[in-house]
Amino acid sequence: MFLGIPADGFERTVLKNQSRRCPRCGAPVRFAYRCKRRLILLREQLALEVDTDRCSDPACPLRAGFGPPEEARLALPKFIYGLDVLTEIARRRWVLRQTVPEIHVALHEDYGLPISERNVDYAIQTWQELATASVLRDRRRIDALTHQGGIILAIDGLQPEKGHETLYLFRDTISRTNLLTQTLSNSSSDHVVALIDQVKALGLPILGVVTDKQHSLVLAVDKALPGIPHQLCQFHFFRNLAQPVVEADRAMKKHIKKKLRGIAPVERSLAKKAATGAAAGAGQATAYCLALRATLQDAGKPPLDLGGLKMVERLQQIDHSLAESPEKGGCRSDFVCGT
Ligand SMILES: [Zn+2]
Helix, strand or coil: CCCCCCCCCCEEEEECCCCCECCCCCCEEEEEEEEEEEEECCCCEEEEEEEEEEECCCCCHHHHCECCCHHHHHCCCCCCECHHHHHHHHHHHHHCCCCHHHHHHHHHHHHCCCCCHHHHHHHHHHHHHHHHCCCCCCHHHHHHHHHCCCEEEEEEEECCCCCCCEEEEEEECCCCEEEEEEEECCCCHHHHHHHHHHHHCCCCCEEEEEECCCHHHHHHHHHHCCCCCEEECHHHHHHHHHHHHHHHHHHHHHHHHHHHHHHHHHHHHHHHHHHHCCCCCHHHHHHHHHHHHHHHHCCEECCCEEHHHHHHHHHHHHHHHHHHCHHHCCCCCCCCCCC
16 A cells, blocks of 8 residues: 655645536435545645535435546545556656666656655556456446446546557546556547447446547547537646646746846855944845745745745735835835836
8 A cells, every 4th residue: 555645745626526416317416525535646746625425316326425527537546646657657667667766766856756666566566457457347346336327437548658558547437446447559539439339338327428638539439429428527627727827937937036046146245244243234134035035945836826926925025025124225126026
């Protein structure tokens, strides 16, 4: 099992079902309970709060409860590391031919990922198991899914590197069951349709489909599952939506940092004056320098907590304070101008 995870630095993210109607029977749904789960992705760490709803119709199988499909698309059940981490480990293992210790070091250096060698090894085994799994043959589990009244099918194509095989995962997001995993060297929509047909052959009613809008997947779903409600993953949708804002903020942050580079000679000069006891008021100037340094070090947590905007807010506070400082003679600085 994955252990040794830091207790902080996780971004709170709430996942809910988008519709307040049951996907099985259309009756209104009621909130049932909220589960908490920590998830480490390649570029972010999430403190997930996942809301489960229940159908209000006592005769409906979804009376037992069902959660939002996004959760199944981020990670396998009970795993703290996301599917993107698993894919990156697989890429390094089978495409770059790296050893477990090499992958461990690379994940720390490239992503700052908190992961042990043991967990890298475990992720490799899990990927192998996924890649060799075939259609669910466990009759009892299929019966349980039939009793559930149908499945909401999440389809994902994980590709360790462009031009290489893609691992397709088909999961039911209501019961969080893996239905089928298979690698394809050709990801054309016809090949994906053939996989969807294998899932259809299980004979389970498909209530809805969730994908990340990958072109061949959308075509395949249109072809193989016409008329079935097709939802795009909310989490990935919002993240993609936020991406241009995050990039603009990063560019602004870079620009501000460049402008503030001049702080180093000021610090050296203040240190010199303090050593000779020459400067009156040097203490206050040093405090401002420290405040500027702290501002430069706060990276924020995009997309909700933008580092560049945070920097501007703090610089405005420092600017305001300088303007009121009697030693500055009430003269405003130009820290923020032009940023
Ligand atoms: Zn229902």
